[in-house]
Amino acid sequence: MRIAELAGRRVAVWGFGREGRAAIRAIRSRLPALPLALYCRADEADVARAFDAALTVYGHEPEAVALSAYDVVVKSPGISAYKPAVVTAQAQGTAFTSGTALWFGEHPDARVAGVTGTKGKSTTSAMLAHLARALGVRTALAGNIGLPLLELLDASAELWTIELSSFQTGEAGPLELGVVTSLYEEHLDWHGTRERYVADKLKLADAARTLLVNGQQAGLLELTAAHPQRLLFGTEPGWHVADGWIVRGAQPVFELAAMSAPGLHNALNACAALAALDALGLDAVRAAAALASFRPLPHRLHPLGERDGMHWVDDSISTTPEATLAALDSLAGREVTVIVGGYERGLDWSHFVQATRDRCGLRVITQGANGPRIADALRHVRTELPLGEADDFADAVAMARTVTPQGGVVLLSPGAPSFDQFRDYAERGRRFAGLAGFDEDGAGIAGLGVA
Template identity: 70%
Template sequence: MRIADLAGQRVAIWGFGREGRAAIVALRARLPQLPLTLFCSPAEVASAQALDPALLVRGEEPDAVALGAFDVVVKSPGISAYKPALLAAQGSGTRFTSGTALWFAEQPQAPVVAVTGTKGKSTTTALIAHLARSLGVRTALAGNIGLPLLELLDVQADLWAVELSSFQTGEAGPMPLGVVTSLYEEHLDWHGSRERYVADKLKLAQAARTLLVNGMQETLLEHTATHPRRVLFGMSDGWHVRDGYIRRADSRIFAVADLPVPGEHNALNACAALAALEAMGHDARSAAPALAHFHALPHRLQPLGERGGVAWINDSISTTPQATLAALASLEGRAVTVIVGGHDRGLDWSAFVQAVGDRAGLAIVAQGANGPRIAAALREAQPMGQIALVATLDEAVEQARALTPAGGVVLMSPGAPSFDQFRDYAERGRRFAGLAGFDAQTISGIEGLGVA
């Protein structure tokens, strides 16, 4: 469905986050006379009317009857496609689309590399853009990473590095290359089950002519085995990490120690980015030296600096126990106090508890809604390090400051969403930075969004 196809239709926008606002602006630009209704929260009504006085704004959660009054509803990504009201309206004939789907329909020939994965997708997408630009390729960086595609509706680029969440993968149109970095449990509340999450995530494979997959994950290999043009990274015959180097087959290309972002998982993200460039016909070997100048993304193992003789690292994007374990692995050999916990989605923490049980020099501060459950599991397992339980992030930072020795690290890698205390992970990361003694605003910008 293209934007022009909405002419003469009864159209609603559902959601007034950045994606919703981008949809309103794009539809107004192309179809200025089209009547538009917006469903948003009551707190957003005034802002919506200020953005577009012609909008009919309804500050409510629409039910099936409200949605059924429209021919087409443009839905924001955070609204589950499995909501009963949505499914009922869909069954009655209402069509649902999104900013992502509209952009792909408008740009069917765009040279897109779309990246998804439970973890690593943002860093990999940003790395692709960074490396491509080092070769002089005009590259757009957009999508779930922080810039809705519809904000770049009329932009042309020689390469599109696009991050897609599991909410968006089924909305993408045909593309030259899809990349899947990893696959773990996440967003089960949106998808409804682990099986559905996996199926939704891997809808990217249906759109991608070539599919680049992490060859170190058996689950991914099993689920993508039938793709006719599957390429693997992380394996010895391609881009992989071995003995402290990023390698292309047997050739040493870049020392892992020279990567500005820590951890072997980030070295693997770099392999994914290099393999993606290569698959798109660019000289990945020539781009590799630019890895040395890549900057960590906000809230993703982001070194904030030192305060009080202690290093502080913001990994607020971490929303699964596996992500927290990856963060800890990047700090092997150092004294670490890790802050975990947040909104409770019922994820299993047993693998985390088992993995940290014999790690020396590790203290754990559990906080948030699922903090008591995590702390109880840890205490039952009797790990080597100290365990503390507090209610809030503010208290957790104070406790971590007291527990961490000089020269040690305070790592906030919650392994859980932020919604018990914060609007999103970015707000949580800024709060952590401020509590640690840093300027919370200066840490937040993602470099390179848009076209360069």
């Protein structure tokens, strides 16, 4: 759908976060006289009226009857497409779209590499943009990574690197390249079931002319086997990791010791980015040297520094148990206290529990809404594991400071979302930094926009 198609129709925007504000600005830029309603939280209503005096603002969540009064609703990504009110309104004729879908409608000929995955999609997207720019390609970096596409409505780029969440993959238009970094269980609160999450995530494959997937995941390989133009990374003869190097086929290209982003999982993200360059017809081997200058994204295994004789690492982006295990693997051989727990989504922690059974030098502190469930699971499998249960986040950090030996690592890698205590993972990471004694402001994501 193009923005011009909203002319003469009854239109509402649902959500007043950055995506919602970008949608309002974009619609106003094309259709300044279009009557526009906004549904937002009660505490946002006054700010919304000041933002655009012509808006009709409702400071509450709409029910099906209200939604059915509109021809089109522009919905923010965090609002589930499976909410009963949405499903009912759709059945009664209301069309739902998004900022992502509107951008693709306005840019049908853009050269797009869309990146998704349960984990690794943000870093892979940022690496791909960084490497393409190192080759002199004018590249946009936007999407779920922190810059709504509609904020770049009138921008031009040779290559668009767009991160897409599972909420957005079904809204993407035709893609030259789709990349799937990984596929685990996540966001069941939005999608309802694991099967629906997987199906929604893999809608990217339907939109992608060429599909690049993680060759190390058997389930992902099986689910994408029918794609006519599927490529793999992480395995021979493509881009993979071997003997301390990033390798293309049999050719060692980049030594892992020179990587700015730590951990084998980031080396695999680099393989995905380099394989994507190859798929786009760009010189990936020449670009690989720029991995040394890539600036790691905040809250993703971000070393904050040393305080009180301990090293503090912020991995607040971790929202699945698998991501927490990857973080622990990157710190193998060190004394680690890991803080886990957060918003309860009913994810399976059994693999995490089993993986910690034989690990030495590990202490676990649980907190958050699902903290008691994780602690119970750990006690049943490994009673000798040093385990602490904290009442809240601040208590967990204080406990970690007490039990971690000198020279050890305090790792925040919750394996769960932050919504039980924080607005998002970034706020949680900033709070962790502050409690540890570092600057809470920190650094943002480098490279967003067009360069």
